[in-house]
Structure formats: C-alpha cells, structure tokens
Amino acid sequence: MRTELVRIGNSRGIRIPKPIIEQCGFGEQVDLRVENHRLIVSSQRAPRQRWEEAFRAAGPATEAELLLEDAGTNEFDHKEWKW
Numbered sequence: 086m087r088t089e090l091v092r093i094g095n096s097r098g099i100r101i102p103k104p105i106i107e108q109c110g111f112g113e114q115v116d117l118r119v120e121n122h123r124l125i126v127s128s129q130r131a132p133r134q135r136w137e138e139a140f141r142a143a144g145p146a147t148e149a150e151l152l153l154e155d156a157g158t159n160e161f162d163h164k165e166w167k168w
Contacts, residue, residue, distance in 0.1 A: 101126075
C-alpha cells in the first residue's frame, strides 16, 4: 500500500487505515524503530515484557551470586558503607 506523508508542523506523519490498525492490534500508542533503512511500526510492548524468559535463559541465580563473591571489597566498603 502506498500513502502520502502528511505535514504536521515541522514533522511528517502517515495515516494508517483502520483495517490495518485492527489487523496489527495497535492500541493508542505504538513502538517505532528503524532497521536496515526501514521504519518498523509495532504494537507497544508492556514494560519488562519477556524479562522472565530472558532471566531463565541466562541461567540459575547461583551463577550470578558467584560473580558477586569474586568482586571483593574496596576502600568505600571499609570506610563509608554502614549497615
């Protein structure tokens, strides 16, 4: 489908026909990004969407705890930090 850019102040916009809005499941807001010189308009994702999956893919929490144990202490820990 071809459409014209519409002047909106100093910007430009496009009109998205209602059937396309419904087919894409767009709400009041959308996410925009550019990939390979193309504008991608997608349904807005909820904050932290799919974070749980990403954490599971990263491995068990015990690995992260081991990384913290290797960090050691510094001058701030000895002089400034108070529990």
